[in-house]
Amino acid sequence: MLGKTNVKFRQSIVVRFSGDSGDGMQLAGNIFSSVSAEMGEIISTFPDYPAEVRAPQGSLSGVSGFQVHIGHGVHTPGDECDVLVAMNPAALKQNVQFLNKNGVAIVDIDSFKEIDLKKAKFTTDNPYKEIGLKTQIVEVPMTSMVKAALEDSGMDFKSQMKCRNMFALGLICWLFNMPLSSARRFLQHKFGNKPAVFDANCKVLQGGYDYGHNIHASVSKYRIETEDMRPGIYVDVNGNKATAWGLILASEKSGRPLYLGSYPITPATDILHELAKRRDLGVKACQMEDEIAGICSAIGAAYAGSLAVTSTSGPGLSLKSEAMGLAVMSELPLVIIDVQRGGPSTGMPTKTEQTDLMQALYGRSGECPLVVVAASSPTDCFHMAFEAARIAIEHMTPVILMTDAFIANGSSAWRVPEVGDYPEIHPNFVPEDKEATWHPYSRNEELVRYWSFPGVEGKMHRVGGLERDYDTGVISNSPENHERMVKTRAQKIANVANHIPLLEVKSEHEGCDTIIIGWGGTYGHIYTAYEHLNHAGKHIDFAQFNYINPLPRNTREVLTKYKTVIVAELNSGQFATYLQSQIPELNIKRINKVQGQPFLVNEIEEGITKIMEGK
Amino acid sequence: MAQTFQNPEPKDYKNDVAVRWCPGCGDHAVLNVLHKAMAELGVPPHMIAVVSGIGCSSRLPYYMNTYGFHTIHGRGGAIATGVKVANPQLTVWQISGDGDCLAIGGNHFIHEVRRNVDLNLLLLNNKIYGLTKGQFSPTSDRGCISKSSPYGTTEDPFIPAELVFGARGTFFARGIDVELKINQEIMVEGARHKGCSVIEILQNCMIFNNGIHNRITDKAVRANRTIHLVHGEKMLFGKNRDMGLVQEGFGLKAVRLDDGDYTIDDVLIHDAHCQDNFLHQQLAMMDGTNLPVALGVIRDVDAPSYETDVTVQMRKIQVKHRYRNLRDMILDGDTWERK
Numbered sequence: 046m047l048g049k050t051n052v053k054f055r056q057s058i059v060v061r062f063s064g065d066s067g068d069g070m071q072l073a074g075n076i077f078s079s080v081s082a083e084m085g086e087i088i089s090t091f092p093d094y095p096a097e098v099r100a101p102q103g104s105l106s107g108v109s110g111f112q113v114h115i116g117h118g119v120h121t122p123g124d125e126c127d128v129l130v131a132m133n134p135a136a137l138k139q140n141v142q143f144l145n146k147n148g149v150a151i152v153d154i155d156s157f158k159e160i161d162l163k164k165a166k167f168t169t170d171n172p173y174k175e176i177g178l179k180t181q182i183v184e185v186p187m188t189s190m191v192k193a194a195l196e197d198s199g200m201d202f203k204s205q206m207k208c209r210n211m212f213a214l215g216l217i218c219w220l221f222n223m224p225l226s227s228a229r230r231f232l233q234h235k236f237g238n239k240p241a242v243f244d245a246n247c248k249v250l251q252g253g254y255d256y257g258h259n260i261h262a263s264v265s266k267y268r269i270e271t272e273d274m275r276p277g278i279y280v281d282v283n284g285n286k287a288t289a290w291g292l293i294l295a296s297e298k299s300g301r302p303l304y305l306g307s308y309p310i311t312p313a314t315d316i317l318h319e320l321a322k323r324r325d326l327g328v329k330a331c332q333m334e335d336e337i338a339g340i341c342s343a344i345g346a347a348y349a350g351s352l353a354v355t356s357t358s359g360p361g362l363s364l365k366s367e368a369m370g371l372a373v374m375s376e377l378p379l380v381i382i383d384v385q386r387g388g389p390s391t392g393m394p395t396k397t398e399q400t401d402l403m404q405a406l407y408g409r410s411g412e413c414p415l416v417v418v419a420a421s422s423p424t425d426c427f428h429m430a431f432e433a434a435r436i437a438i439e440h441m442t443p444v445i446l447m448t449d450a451f452i453a454n455g456s457s458a459w460r461v462p463e464v465g466d467y468p469e470i471h472p473n474f475v476p477e478d479k480e481a482t483w484h485p486y487s488r489n490e491e492l493v494r495y496w497s498f499p500g501v502e503g504k505m506h507r508v509g510g511l512e513r514d515y516d517t518g519v520i521s522n523s524p525e526n527h528e529r530m531v532k533t534r535a536q537k538i539a540n541v542a543n544h545i546p547l548l549e550v551k552s553e554h555e556g557c558d559t560i561i562i563g564w565g566g567t568y569g570h571i572y573t574a575y576e577h578l579n580h581a582g583k584h585i586d587f588a589q590f591n592y593i594n595p596l597p598r599n600t601r602e603v604l605t606k607y608k609t610v611i612v613a614e615l616n617s618g619q620f621a622t623y624l625q626s627q628i629p630e631l632n633i634k635r636i637n638k639v640q641g642q643p644f645l646v647n648e649i650e651e652g653i654t655k656i657m658e659g660k
Numbered sequence: 661m662a663q664t665f666q667n668p669e670p671k672d673y674k675n676d677v678a679v680r681w682c683p684g685c686g687d688h689a690v691l692n693v694l695h696k697a698m699a700e701l702g703v704p705p706h707m708i709a710v711v712s713g714i715g716c717s718s719r720l721p722y723y724m725n726t727y728g729f730h731t732i733h734g735r736g737g738a739i740a741t742g743v744k745v746a747n748p749q750l751t752v753w754q755i756s757g758d759g760d761c762l763a764i765g766g767n768h769f770i771h772e773v774r775r776n777v778d779l780n781l782l783l784l785n786n787k788i789y790g791l792t793k794g795q796f797s798p799t800s801d802r803g804c805i806s807k808s809s810p811y812g813t814t815e816d817p818f819i820p821a822e823l824v825f826g827a828r829g830t831f832f833a834r835g836i837d838v839e840l841k842i843n844q845e846i847m848v849e850g851a852r853h854k855g856c857s858v859i860e861i862l863q864n865c866m867i868f869n870n871g872i873h874n875r876i877t878d879k880a881v882r883a884n885r886t887i888h889l890v891h892g893e894k895m896l897f898g899k900n901r902d903m904g905l906v907q908e909g910f911g912l913k914a915v916r917l918d919d920g921d922y923t924i925d926d927v928l929i930h931d932a933h934c935q936d937n938f939l940h941q942q943l944a945m946m947d948g949t950n951l952p953v954a955l956g957v958i959r960d961v962d963a964p965s966y967e968t969d970v971t972v973q974m975r976k977i978q979v980k981h982r983y984r985n986l987r988d989m990i991l992d993g994d995t996w997e998r999k
C-alpha cells in the first residue's frame with residue numbers, strides 16, 4: 046500500500062492562545078515562544094490584538110490572540126493552528142476559523158456557562174455544533190483549578206483569575222515537552238519585584254503542567270502526508286482510528302462479528318473509543334475491569350466465533366502474556382494491538398518508542414510462537430489491522446499488531462477503499478469431507494486447526510490450555526507428543542510466510558551494497574532519509590518490514606545481497622538482534638534512539654553516512 | 661431461552677471421558693447433579709458452553725458432552741463473559757473453586773456479578789487448594805493449618821455471599837455436596853435466572869481438608885444446623901420441622917415451635933424476590949452456630965443483564981443510523997473527493 050506513495054511530514058506546530066483582552070494571552074504566547082526559542086526551535090509569532098483596548102469582557106470584539114509557530118523550517122507564523130487555546134466562548138468563536146481540521150481545541154469549560162455563551166452571541170446551548178467545530182476538544186476546568194491552586198494565597202478572585210493564562214501556558218508546556226524552569230525565569234523577570242504575584246503565577250503554571258501530565262494529554266506534533274494521488278473519496282484519520290476501521294472491514298469481509306475487550310491505557314485508548322462508537326455497525330466493544338479481563342473476554346468471544354480483539358500498550362501487553370499463551374495453546378484467532386509507548390513500566394505514556402518488540406516475539410511462558418506484524422504510518426494502520434485479522438482468522442492464531450504513539454496519534458489523508466479493494470477472509474471452518482474424521486485439533490495441510498464453536502450442532506468439544514494429543518485432541522502428557530505439538534505450533538506460524546507479501550526493496554541505483562532497513566512506524570523518516578541520501582549521491586537501498594514473525598519468504602535472499610545491512614529503530618537494537626538470529630550471516634550495523642521521540646531525518650542520514658564512510 | 665429438544669436425559673450431557681477426581685471427592689456428586697439439572701432444563705448440548713479456570717473443580721468441562729473451555733487460573737469469569745456477550749443465545753456455565761474464583765480471580769468475580777452477565781456460576785467451596793496439594797484458600801477459617809500455614813493462618817476468610825451482595829448480586833444460592841435434591845433445584849433456578857447466578861456448593865476434599873464442613877453436613881446434626889429456604893414458604897428447619905426463623909429486633913432468631921413461646925404464625929416467609937437485600941444478607945450470613953446455615957435460593961431478583969443490554973442498545977443505534985457497512989459510516993462524515 047505504501048509502496049507507491051511518497052511521504053512527507055511537517056515537524057512544526059502552530060499554537061494559538063486566545064482569550065479576553067484582559068486574559069494575558071500575549072504574555073502566555075510570548076513566554077511560550079521564548080521558551081521554545083531557548084529549546085532550539087525556530088519560531089515565528091503573530092500577535093492578534095483586538096481593535097479596542099478593553100472591549101466588554103467576554104464579547105466578540107474583545108478577543109485577543111497570539112499565534113506561535115515552532116519547529117524546523119519555520120518561516121511564517123502559520124496559516125492554520127494545530128492547537129487553539131480558547132479561554133472563553135467568544136475566543137473560540139472568533140478563532141475557530143484558524144484551527145485546522147486535525148487540530149485540538151483546548152477550552153476553559155468553566156467559562157462556558159449560559160451567560161458566557163450569551164455574551165459571545167451564541168444562540169444554542171451547544172457552542173461547538175453552532176460553529177461547526179468537529180475536531181478534538183479538550184475541556185479543562187481552568188477557572189476552578191486556578192481557584193483551587195490559589196486558595197491559600199490570600200488573593201481575591203479577580204487577581205486569581207489574572208493567573209489563568211499561566212495555567213494554559215503550563216498545559217501547553219506539558220504538551221510540547223518544554224521545561225517549566227525557563228518559563229519561570231521569564232516570570233521572574235516580569236514579576237521579580239512582586240514576589241506574591243510571581244509565586245501565584247508559578248503555582249498556577251505548575252498546576253497546568255501537572256494537569257496535562259495527570260490526564261495524559263497529548264497532541265500529535267506530526268502530520269504524515271501520504272501522497273496518494275489515486276482518485277477516490279478521502280478522509281482524515283489518525284492511526285488509532287484507522288486501526289479500528291481496519292478491524293471493522295475485516296469483520297465485514299470474514300462474516301465474523303467484531304468483539305473488542307479492552308481497558309483504557311495511553312496511547313491506545315482511542316481504539317476503544319472508536320469501536321465503542323461503532324455499535325452503529327454492530328461492534329461489541331466492552332471496557333473490562335482490567336487488561337487481563339480485556340484479553341480474556343476477547344478469547345471467550347473468539348471461542349464463541351467472533352473476530353476478537355484486545356487493544357493495549359506495553360504494560361498492558363505484559364499483563365496479557367498468560368492469556369496469549371492460552372490463545373496460542375487453544376489455537377484461537379485473536380488480534381492483540383500494542384500501541385507502543387516509552388517504557389519500561391509506566392515509563393513515558395504519551396511518548397513513542399519501538400521497545401516492545403522482544404516482548405511481542407518472546408514474552409510468554411513455554412515455546413509460544415505467534416504472528417507479529419507492524420504498521421508503518423497512520424493510514425497503514427488500517428491495512429495492517431485488516432491483515433492482522435485476516436491472518437488470525439485464516440491461520441487460527443493470535444496476531445500482535447504493533448503500532449506506536451507516533452503513528453497512532455499522527456494523522457493523514459486516507460483514501461477510503463472501494464468495494465473490492467480488499468479480499469474476502471475465509472475462516473477455517475470444518476470442510477464437509479472432513480466432518481467424519483474431525484476432532485477439535487484436526488488440521489488442514491497448512492497445519493491450521495479447524496474452527497467450530499458453541500451453537501454449531503454436532504461439534505461439541507473441549508479445548509483449553511493443557512497439551513493435546515496430535516492425533517485425537519485428547520489431553521496428553523506424552524513426551525514425544527508434546528515435542529511434536531511444539532513443532533506443529535511453530536510450523537503453523539512459519540507457514541504464514543506463504544500468505545504474506547514479499548519484502549519489497551526501494552532502490553534508485555543499481556548495485557548498491559548497503560541497505561537501510563526499519564520496521565513499523567519509522568517508515569516516513571527512514572524513507573525521507575533514503576531519498577535525501579540518494580539525491581546527494583550516497584547510493585543506498587531501503588526496505589521497511591511490516592511482517593516481523595514470520596519474516597517475508599524472500600528476506601534472506603534479499604538481504605544477503607548486501608555487504609552492509611543498517612537497521613534503524615527506536616530501541617537499543619531489538620529488530621537487529623532478531624534479524625541476526627534469523628539470518629546469522631548478515632553484517633548488521635545499527636542506528637538506535639531511545640528518547641521517547643521519533644527519529645529526525647538528519648539523525649538517520651548522519652548515522653548512515655558515518656557507517657558508509659566506515660567511521 | 662435457547663430452543664429445547666425432545667426428552668432430554670442426563671446422559672445427553674455426559675461424555676465417556678474417565679472422571680479423574682479422587683474417590684469420595686464432593687465434585688463427583690456435583691457433576692452428576694449438573695447432568696440431571698441440564699436434562700431438566702432441556703437446553704440442547706450444542707447451545708451450552710461450560711467454562712472453567714484452574715483447580716480440581718475446573719476439570720469439570722472435560723466430563724460434559726457440551727462445548728467446554730478449560731482456561732487459565734482465575735480468568736474463567738472474564739472468558740465466560742466474552743462467550744456470553746459474543747453469543748447471548750448460549751447458556752453459559754462457569755465452574756470455579758474458592759481459590760480460582762476468590763483469590764486469583766477475585767477481581768473478575770466481583771465484576772461479573774456487578775455487571776450481571778447472564779452466567780451460571782458454580783462455586784465449589786472446599787476451603788482449601790487441592791490441585792496444588794493443600795494450601796489454605798481465601799475461604800479457609802482463621803487459624804487454618806495447612807502446608808503453607810503450618811502454624812495457622814493469621815487472616816480472616818471471605819464469605820462468598822458477602823462478596824456477592826457487596827457487588828450487588830442478583831442471585832445467590834447455596835448447597836452442600838451431599839444434598840443432591842437441593843443442588844439440582846438451585847442449579848435449575850440459577851440457570852433460569854437472567855443474570856449472574858452465583859451457586860455456592862460447600863464441598864468436601866477427602867485428601868486435604870476432609871470433614872471441613874462436617875459441623876453442618878454431618879447427618880446427625882444437618883437437619884438442625886441447616887435450613888432449606890424456598891421462596892414463598894415458611895422458614896422451618898429441624899428433623900421434624902419444629903424450628904423456625906423469626907425476626908427479632910434488627911436480626912434473626914431461631915426458635916422452637918413446640919415449647920409454647922412461638923407459633924407457626926411468627927415464622928418468617930422466605931421472599932427471594934425482594935429487591936432489598938438486607939434480609940437476604942442476614943440469611944446468607946447464618947453460620948450454623950446459633951442460626952442454621954441457609955441452603956437453597958437465598959436471593960433471586962430481576963435486573964437488566966449485561967449482554968442483553970449491549971445487544972438491545974446496539975439494535976437501537978443501528979436502526980437510527982442504518983449504515984450497511986463501514987464505507988457508509990465513513991462517507992457520512994467529513995470527506996472530500998480527488999478526481
